[in-house]
Amino acid sequence: MKHIFPSGNYLDIHHDPKVRDVLLILPGGGYLFASDREGQPVAEAFSDIGMHTAVFHYRENKLKYPTIFQEGAQVIRWLKSQSFVERVFVMGFSAGGHYAAMLLNLCAKDLAGGVLAYPVITTDLKYRHLASFVNLMGLGVLKKELKLVSAELHITKKNPPVFLWTTADDNVVHVENTLMYASALKAKNIPFELHVFPTGPHGLSLANRHTPFEKVEPIEFEQEYQTIHLWVALAKTFLKRL
Numbered sequence: 001m002k003h004i005f006p007s008g009n010y011l012d013i014h015h016d017p018k019v020r021d022v023l024l025i026l027p028g029g030g031y032l033f034a035s036d037r038e039g040q041p042v043a044e045a046f047s048d049i050g051m052h053t054a055v056f057h058y059r060e061n062k063l064k065y066p067t068i069f070q071e072g073a074q075v076i077r078w079l080k081s082q083s084f085v086e087r088v089f090v091m092g093f094s095a096g097g098h099y100a101a102m103l104l105n106l107c108a109k110d111l112a113g114g115v116l117a118y119p120v121i122t123t124d125l126k127y128r129h130l131a132s133f134v135n136l137m138g139l140g141v142l143k144k145e146l147k148l149v150s151a152e153l154h155i156t157k158k159n160p161p162v163f164l165w166t167t168a169d170d171n172v173v174h175v176e177n178t179l180m181y182a183s184a185l186k187a188k189n190i191p192f193e194l195h196v197f198p199t200g201p202h203g204l205s206l207a208n209r210h211t212p213f214e215k216v217e218p219i220e221f222e223q224e225y226q227t228i229h230l231w232v233a234l235a236k237t238f239l240k241r242l
Contacts (some may be wrong), residue, residue, distance in 0.1 A: 028094025172202035
């Protein structure tokens with residue numbers, strides 16, 4: 001099932017008539033595109049935990065702040081209005097992780113939990129992923145405006161539980177992004193589960209043969225990152241507990 005929003009951005013939804021929770025997946029791509037590697041393969045991998053899945057293709061029309069988050073809230077409300085949906089969970093990768101983190105902050109009452117994979121989080125000069133925020137906010141953004149989208153600064157006591165994972169030596173989005181969000185959750189007494197794998201490049205997605213990097217042999221990719229693929233089972237267990 002495909003649902004198109006007024007902007008032209010759309011959801012790919014996989015569901016049946018049974019009333020169940022839905023997992024809303026937000027691929028990464030630096031707010032420039034929505035990565036195919038972090039979309040449909042992820043939906044298929046999480047299809048066995050008793051949830052419907054929905055992949056949001058949110059960069060067909062490259063909305064900027066604050067419109068993009070207004071649309072995200074609209075997507076969540078639309079999902080909640082569907083007869084087959086009970087609760088909504090959100091999962092985001094990289095810049096999609098930032099999108100998910102902001103929605104967890106802004107739409108806390110409408111979300112039951114979240115999963116953030118190597119997320120962009122902070123606008124702190126030392127750790128920010130500049131390209132993501134340029135694509136989100138445009139050029140010439142003031143420091144005061146950037147703080148509005150620094151996700152760790154806007155967590156409330158109403159935020160739902162979150163599962164986070166990344167690698168310690170991520171050379172694109174610093175590990176501090178994940179650690180800062182986890183620390184902010186702790187400060188508000190929000191339940192969370194955090195996994196930092198010792199080593200691995202940015203953008204691993206499922207870290208298996210279904211999501212290899214371009215020009216990398218799938219089996220070799222899976223063998224090299226098989227320990228990181230453990231995050232999938234850990235996240236499934238986390239979601240089942242909620």
